[in-house]
Amino acid sequence: xxxxxxxxxxxxxxxxxxxxxxxxxxxxxxxxxxxxxxxxxxxxxxxxxxxxxxxxxxxxxxxxxxxxxxxxxxxxxxxxxxxxxxxxxxxxxxxxxxxxxxxxxxxxxxxxxxxxxxxxxxxxxxxxxxxxxxxxxxxxxxxxxxxxxxxxxxxxxxxxxxxxxxxxxxxxxxxxxxxxxxxxxxxxxxxxxxxxxxxxxxxxxxxxxxxxxxxxxxxxxx
Amino acid sequence: xxxxxxxxxxxxxxxxxxxxxxxxxxxxxxxxxxxxxxxxxxxxxxxxxxxxxxxxxxxxxxxxxxxxxxxxxxxxxxxxxxxxxxxxxxxxxxxxxxxxxxxxxxxxxxxxxxxxxxxxxxxxxxxxxxxxxxxxxxxxxxxxxxxxxxxxxxxxxxxxxxxxxxxxxxxxxxxxxxxxxxxxxxxxxxxxxxxxxxxxxxxxxxxxxxxxxxxxxxxxxx
Numbered sequence: 001x002x003x004x005x006x007x008x009x010x011x012x013x014x015x016x017x018x019x020x021x022x023x024x025x026x027x028x029x030x031x032x033x034x035x036x037x038x039x040x041x042x043x044x045x046x047x048x049x050x051x052x053x054x055x056x057x058x059x060x061x062x063x064x065x066x067x068x069x070x071x072x073x074x075x076x077x078x079x080x081x082x083x084x085x086x087x088x089x090x091x092x093x094x095x096x097x098x099x100x101x102x103x104x105x106x107x108x109x110x111x112x113x114x115x116x117x118x119x120x121x122x123x124x125x126x127x128x129x130x131x132x133x134x135x136x137x138x139x140x141x142x143x144x145x146x147x148x149x150x151x152x153x154x155x156x157x158x159x160x161x162x163x164x165x166x167x168x169x170x171x172x173x174x175x176x177x178x179x180x181x182x183x184x185x186x187x188x189x190x191x192x193x194x195x196x197x198x199x200x201x202x203x204x205x206x207x208x209x210x211x212x213x214x215x216x217x218x219x220x221x222x
Numbered sequence: 223x224x225x226x227x228x229x230x231x232x233x234x235x236x237x238x239x240x241x242x243x244x245x246x247x248x249x250x251x252x253x254x255x256x257x258x259x260x261x262x263x264x265x266x267x268x269x270x271x272x273x274x275x276x277x278x279x280x281x282x283x284x285x286x287x288x289x290x291x292x293x294x295x296x297x298x299x300x301x302x303x304x305x306x307x308x309x310x311x312x313x314x315x316x317x318x319x320x321x322x323x324x325x326x327x328x329x330x331x332x333x334x335x336x337x338x339x340x341x342x343x344x345x346x347x348x349x350x351x352x353x354x355x356x357x358x359x360x361x362x363x364x365x366x367x368x369x370x371x372x373x374x375x376x377x378x379x380x381x382x383x384x385x386x387x388x389x390x391x392x393x394x395x396x397x398x399x400x401x402x403x404x405x406x407x408x409x410x411x412x413x414x415x416x417x418x419x420x421x422x423x424x425x426x427x428x429x430x431x432x433x434x435x436x437x438x439x440x441x442x443x444x
Contacts, residue, residue: 055370056329056367057367067317069317069321070325071329074320078317095296095300098296098300099292102327103292106328107278113332127348127349130349134344142278146278
């Protein structure tokens with residue numbers, strides 16, 4: 001069975017691979033599972049047909065036979081459970097890999113997204129500059145703790161897992177902010193993830209979608 | 223094997239059961255697994271010994287034999303996988319129950335926490351009132367979509383699952399804000415969760431911890 005995922009037809013990140021189809025693509029590449037992509041416009045994302053798959057009108061969704069899922073974390077976990085290579089065999093190590101997936105999405109990502117959203121939505125507000133230190137401090141707190149937890153290790157567990165995949169995807173959002181760069185071990189950790197052939201293939205595939213969108217834009221097609 | 227979890231010695235929510243030990247307690251009660259609780263002060267939470275278990279200096283942690291976990295979502299999933307009753311047997315329904323856990327923690331909770339944090343930390347800031355509509359709109363968006371997804375159903379899946387347990391725990395944070403109350407089906411959904419005997423037992427246990435803390439405060443002991 002060949003799964004189908006959805007992704008932005010016109011990704012707002014302009015090919016940086018920061019949209020949430022990226023961890024799903026990466027996981028599918030890691031396990032060697034070919035997949036189809038259905039690109040959706042912003043209008044299609046908010047329409048009833050897509051909301052039947054993804055009630056929050058977002059991407060990605062994942063369809064595989066009778067199974068329809070949303071939430072990139074849940075999709076990555078599903079892929080990791082169906083295929084070998086993304087979760088350790090040892091029960092305790094497996095539970096800890098899943099734990100890092102939750103930590104990425106529920107402890108590390110929210111302050112990063114909050115800061116990004118402030119820049120995007122409140123960048124011109126009179127209070128923007130005054131709030132920045134507060135938002136940066138929230139991200140800094142989490143990254144400092146994560147940096148200490150990773151230490152000199154290559155990955156968060158004994159070997160690369162779905163926990164690293166999701167965590168690196170989240171940390172990439174902070175790349176270039178100066179905050180990630182305060183922790184050389186986290187920068188190196190992200191680079192190790194990005195150097196994996198499966199990451200490259202996933203990145204190139206989502207970048208090709210961006211290039212097609214950019215070409216349409218240039219040619220005035222929409 | 224009897225697991226040990228950590229919880230606040232002095233919970234900042236003053237017994238409302240909003241701290242993250244609550245979903246773990248609730249899950250353990252649902253599956254009938256007795257457990258021990260080690261209460262930690264704020265100072266202990268930030269100390270190296272606890273950070274060995276929970277690198278972000280938070281509660282809860284979970285120890286069971288050789289396994290040590292943090293992240294309430296990961297702990298609830300671990301409990302649900304080890305015991306019957308919190309995940310459907312059917313593979314697709316099981317994956318969707320886990321999906322709702324991720325949706326609760328990564329789609330619904332962040333805007334609720336962001337709004338709560340603004341009230342707590344920026345309540346006296348000159349921009350507080352001007353930002354409130356933005357923060358409320360973010361919560362409202364998510365709750366509206368969730369309300370539509372739930373519809374007239376009793377639970378998010380075919381029967382009560384770990385997905386409902388985590389989602390209801392998250393929604394309780396929004397209880398009384400007026401935002402949850404815009405959706406009578408979500409209010410009723412939360413009430414159905416709170417009416418479960420396992421929820422009551424978990425709530426009463428964490429409330430007893432609060433009462434002991436309140437007594438110490440009254441007697442001037444710390």
